Amino acid sequence: MRGRRIAQNILSNWVALAVSTAIGFFLAPYIVHRLGNVAYGVWVLVASLSAYMGLLDFGLRGAVVRYVSKGNAQGNHGEAQEAVSAALWIRIWISLAVLLAGAVFAQIFPRLFVVPPGMENAARTAILLTALTVAMNLWCGVFAGVLTALHRYDQLSLVTILQSTCRAAGIVWLLQHGHSFLAVVLWELCTSFVANTTLVVLALRSYPQLRLSLRRPTKEVFRKLWTYSFYALLINLAIQVVNYTDNLVVGAFTSAVAVTLYAIGGSLIMYARQIVGAMTTTFGPLASTYEAQGSQQDLRSLLIHGTRAALLVSLPIELALFLRGETFISLWMGPQYAHPSGTVLRILLLSLIVSTGSAASGGIVYGMEKHKRLAKWAILEAAANLGLSIFLVRRIGIYGVAWGTVIPSLIIEVIYWPP
DSSP: OHHHHHHHHHHHHHHHHHHHHHHHHHHHHHHHHHHHHHHHHHHHHHHHHHHHHGGGGTTHHHHHHHHHHHHHHHTOHHHHHHHHHHHHHHHHHHHHHHHHHHHHHHHHHHHHSOOOTTOHHHHHHHHHHHHHHHHHHHHHHHHHHHHHHTTOHHHHHHHHHHHHHHHHHHHHHHHHTTOOHHHHHHHHHHHHHHHHHHHHHHHHHHOTTOOOOOSOOOHHHHHHHHHHHHHHHHHHHHHHHHHHHHHHHHHHHSOHHHHHHHHHHHHHHHHHHHHHHHHHTTHHHHHHHHHHTTOHHHHHHHHHHHHHHHHHHHHHHHHHHHHHHHHHHHHHTOHHHHHHHHHHHHHHHHHHHHHGGGHHHHHHHHHTTOOHHHHHHHHHHHHHHHHHHHHHHHHHTHHHHHHHHHHHHHHIIIIISOO
16 A cells, blocks of 8 residues: 555656656747847846745755654644744745845846846846745745645646646747746746645645644744754755756856856756656655654665665666767757757766665655755765866866766765765
């Protein structure tokens, strides 16, 4: 019965990922050619900054998943209620901080990056709209965490599919009618609002025992959440540096056109990583449930079979991209992107192939609240990534940024992770 539930959760995630990926594959070249390399590069920079705003989550979603999973498994709904209510109260203030950060970023953005003349105002407005989207996503993300803890991936996947479809349809319509990337950002805000409202309704229906309060949490609840979320925050910070700093470094030291070339190769890496992530993201709440029930054998089985499944699914895709990535990019985006973006893709794949073996372990470590050591490794990797990327971009351009990402990752995966 448990195996069937795991399979259903993974299948739901894969269906949502397949739809989102298919939409992204067909939509990306359309957007690039409609907007042009320069405007698309500016859009990527804005999106990268918004990812950093998401760091103000402080790891709270992981804490919500952990304590709702544990409380629900033990029938301790009061503990789950305390965690969710505290997270909502904290995120009200975090959302306000995101809006303030967006206003600051909007003012300094043209000074930090090479933005073509005439696009400064559009970039500033896009950042403000994106900050509003991020603030909304952060607050409503608590309810997505509740659904995750309850293993309701079917509902999460349905919302993702509908949001991705509506987002893509709107973008195509806007660009066909000559609107700029600013209109696209506004449309993304609208689709996020509808999706988040749906998540709130579904979470409250799926967990009727949940009684929410927006009063200030007690010190004990604060301490419990912070104990978990602090190290999750460090890991999220490191992940953001590793995954999104590359585009910022390219934009700061080269040009917006170079950002487009790098982002095309990097986007395929993200798609490949999401395939494994759609599987291993289900392991965290399962590990919390098994630990709360004292089922050590289930935890061992989850680790062994989860690692095997992650490798079986990902390795054929990664090897195909490594061998035929340039050809695919040529057919997907155009021949002019094949060599530069394909080379970036091939370099980044080196670390992705190695890191797949630890993907299942990472999800289980999160679920068992034993991610303190992982946080230390992640911060070391992120610092080395940023420093090496800045050093190498001045010497070999966008390929140097890719190598700056790969080298620290390989060291962590080969030397630190196995013990």
